[in-house]
Amino acid sequence: xxxxxYSEIKNNSISPDLKEIPVLQYxxxxxxVCDFLKDEARHCIAYxxxxxxxxxxxxxxxxxxxNSSIAVFSHELDNNTIVLKSITPVCPQLQIFEREIHExxxxxxxxxxxxxxxxxxxxxxxxxxxxxxxxxxxxxxEELHEVGVGPIHAGVIxxxxxxxxxxxxxxxxxxxxxxxxxxxxxxxxxxxxxSLQRCILSESIAGDTSIGHALAHSQxxxxxxxxxxxxxxxxxxxxxxxxxxLAVHIGDTAALCGxxxxxxGQVVCEALRTLIINATQLWCGNxxxxxxxxxGGSNYQMNDDVAGEILTVIADVDRRFGxxxxxxxxxPSLLSRxxxxxxxxxxxxxxxxxxxxxxxxxxxxxxxxxxxxFQFYRSxxxxxxxxxxxxxxxxxxxxxxxxxxxxxxxxGLIEIWRRKEKIINKPVYNYKLKxxxxxxxIVEGWRxxxxxTVITDKGGNIENxxxxxxxxxxxxxxxxxxxxxxxxxxxxxxxxxxxxxxxxDL
Amino acid sequence: MLKEIKVLKSHGRQYIKxxxxxxxxxxxxxxxxxxxxxxPDEIISVSSMCPVKAIDKRSGSIDLGRCVFCKECSFALxxxxxFTNDYRIASNVRGNLIIKSxxxxxxxxxxxxxxxxxxxxxxxxxxxxQVSAGGDNSCEMELNATGNVNFDFGRYGIEFVASxxxxxxxxxxxxxxxxxxxxxxxxxxxxxxxxxxxxxGTDAISGGIFDGSPALNRKFIEEHHIDxxxxxNPAHPLTYINGVMDMLGIK
Numbered sequence: 001x002x003x004x005x006y007s008e009i010k011n012n013s014i015s016p017d018l019k020e021i022p023v024l025q026y027x028x029x030x031x032x033v034c035d036f037l038k039d040e041a042r043h044c045i046a047y048x049x050x051x052x053x054x055x056x057x058x059x060x061x062x063x064x065x066x067n068s069s070i071a072v073f074s075h076e077l078d079n080n081t082i083v084l085k086s087i088t089p090v091c092p093q094l095q096i097f098e099r100e101i102h103e104x105x106x107x108x109x110x111x112x113x114x115x116x117x118x119x120x121x122x123x124x125x126x127x128x129x130x131x132x133x134x135x136x137x138x139x140x141x142e143e144l145h146e147v148g149v150g151p152i153h154a155g156v157i158x159x160x161x162x163x164x165x166x167x168x169x170x171x172x173x174x175x176x177x178x179x180x181x182x183x184x185x186x187x188x189x190x191x192x193x194x195s196l197q198r199c200i201l202s203e204s205i206a207g208d209t210s211i212g213h214a215l216a217h218s219q220x221x222x223x224x225x226x227x228x229x230x231x232x233x234x235x236x237x238x239x240x241x242x243x244x245x246l247a248v249h250i251g252d253t254a255a256l257c258g259x260x261x262x263x264x265g266q267v268v269c270e271a272l273r274t275l276i277i278n279a280t281q282l283w284c285g286n287x288x289x290x291x292x293x294x295x296g297g298s299n300y301q302m303n304d305d306v307a308g309e310i311l312t313v314i315a316d317v318d319r320r321f322g323x324x325x326x327x328x329x330x331x332p333s334l335l336s337r338x339x340x341x342x343x344x345x346x347x348x349x350x351x352x353x354x355x356x357x358x359x360x361x362x363x364x365x366x367x368x369x370x371x372x373x374f375q376f377y378r379s380x381x382x383x384x385x386x387x388x389x390x391x392x393x394x395x396x397x398x399x400x401x402x403x404x405x406x407x408x409x410x411x412g413l414i415e416i417w418r419r420k421e422k423i424i425n426k427p428v429y430n431y432k433l434k435x436x437x438x439x440x441x442i443v444e445g446w447r448x449x450x451x452x453t454v455i456t457d458k459g460g461n462i463e464n465x466x467x468x469x470x471x472x473x474x475x476x477x478x479x480x481x482x483x484x485x486x487x488x489x490x491x492x493x494x495x496x497x498x499x500x501x502x503x504x505d506l
Numbered sequence: 507m508l509k510e511i512k513v514l515k516s517h518g519r520q521y522i523k524x525x526x527x528x529x530x531x532x533x534x535x536x537x538x539x540x541x542x543x544x545x546p547d548e549i550i551s552v553s554s555m556c557p558v559k560a561i562d563k564r565s566g567s568i569d570l571g572r573c574v575f576c577k578e579c580s581f582a583l584x585x586x587x588x589f590t591n592d593y594r595i596a597s598n599v600r601g602n603l604i605i606k607s608x609x610x611x612x613x614x615x616x617x618x619x620x621x622x623x624x625x626x627x628x629x630x631x632x633x634x635x636q637v638s639a640g641g642d643n644s645c646e647m648e649l650n651a652t653g654n655v656n657f658d659f660g661r662y663g664i665e666f667v668a669s670x671x672x673x674x675x676x677x678x679x680x681x682x683x684x685x686x687x688x689x690x691x692x693x694x695x696x697x698x699x700x701x702x703x704x705x706x707g708t709d710a711i712s713g714g715i716f717d718g719s720p721a722l723n724r725k726f727i728e729e730h731h732i733d734x735x736x737x738x739n740p741a742h743p744l745t746y747i748n749g750v751m752d753m754l755g756i757k
Contacts (some may be wrong), residue, residue, distance in 0.1 A: 267654075
């Protein structure tokens, strides 16, 4: 190949210049993306449009787990093009991304089987599309009935609408309609020309993943502003991320127990989650870690007291969680509610481009901490855990295994942290971003890969900011999981994934 | 069975005995105290750095209905602004959330302005419907926690219910997204009279960091009387619990 057709970058490394990224004719773009995605070790982590002075430019990022690189493909639409050949029929994992580009910019992807709104963004191209007239899939039949649930659900959770088509008690099809949580976050990242405001925004993308998103944002800023942070701080960030993973996995285990009426498991896990988030509060004053992660430094650098308290708490949690998890995953009455319920096959998960937990519970080795390591994971290899069966049991069991692993990781990291030189790093807010760059940052949050990308203009201002929560790809996994299941098993499937509404709606 | 008993034994007693006085970590960011000696220049500097314009440019007061509790003003001026771990910061009067400089006094709930029927009808049993309208799931998780084994707010007969028809009021989280405006209205209308409205979290009270976004529709807040404001980012379970207890007149 004489001429490079795409740019290759590493997670959080020096970002390429915008003009270095080759702009391809669409047919070449199409062929390349299709060809690239044939390898199951590669998947799309982001694909979106950027409107620059009236011209729409598409960027597609494909993570290659073989060599920890990210390939960036680009295409520029000329002014008259509004129809492109859809890649989705060949690579279904692009379905949600093409839908988003269609919704925001009106580009029609010819051949896309499901060209429906993603989130009813306030900047959508067709304002006549409103959230109340979503085009649900229907089947005309005397035998079937539809069940609509939401946007407001029975519990204290976020809103979204689920439309089931059922044959008796059996679900034939579930369509998930989101958008109720749309707050216009991506536009606010551009409009708010203040670095602290952007930090607060990043923590509010999904409050259950405050640390994950704040870290993705901070890394992105650091790579584009040329800021380096100490190893001690990198370790602290990994510890924070693992604490978040621990808290949510244990909390979700409580929720799973609640759904199958195993009260002992529910209350014990609830109390254990409290211990973890209270340790986070002891560290930074906020139970969910808001304020803990900042670009360039930290307002809450760890000290020996905090480290000691975290170690005490997680040792206690590890023992007690071990005792209760032993019951949860061995009682026949519970196993019969978990096993073979909501099965997603490995092929299905690969096809839809599932990430994080949703992929690992189907036996797919996809974990950014291992495949595209960031922060101190680059120097501290961790074990990539998978469970093969793809059912509710697998998703519960994976959480169980990851809890045990996170405890080990935190213990190991604190030990190394103690030996590291502690440099006082205060957060950096008066940074200057490099001009005309494309930056990408991916982080493995507890749900899966969080991806933040930014494009800067010639003045180093943020021209485009794009957020992708793992939920965006994984919602479809939930829809597939409940096919041919009893509708009464929907809640347990939903809890087993615990996907983010606001992370999708932005 | 023996294994279950072992689990229970390890679990021990987790519930918080006194929800009024439970201590929280010293770093918890609760009610701020602004020194009376803060200078006009210092006020301007922290006011301009505040990400949510919660600090008044002239007086230096901090509006907890806008504050996202990032504590950056205190990091910049540790001698003049500090955040105490006082979590009892909810009030029924919006203006009382504004903390003036030079005062150490707690945030007050004005008993005489609580609607009479609220205490008469709901003091021993209050069922609430929660609606998240753009909430980021942090406030939602903390509200869920109020009913868990630690906080056990249900001990006072105060719980969340599934149907608005069974509810005595609504607890709103999130900055009120346009896409949820209609659903929120329908839900509120389905609650029988008399009904109360509680706003939990800074996003709900003022829009927080999302204030001014065209994706919001905050008409509902403007059009209705709010019975309780619960600040926080997210609102701490104890802030919510103490606020509701104060509103109902539970000692």
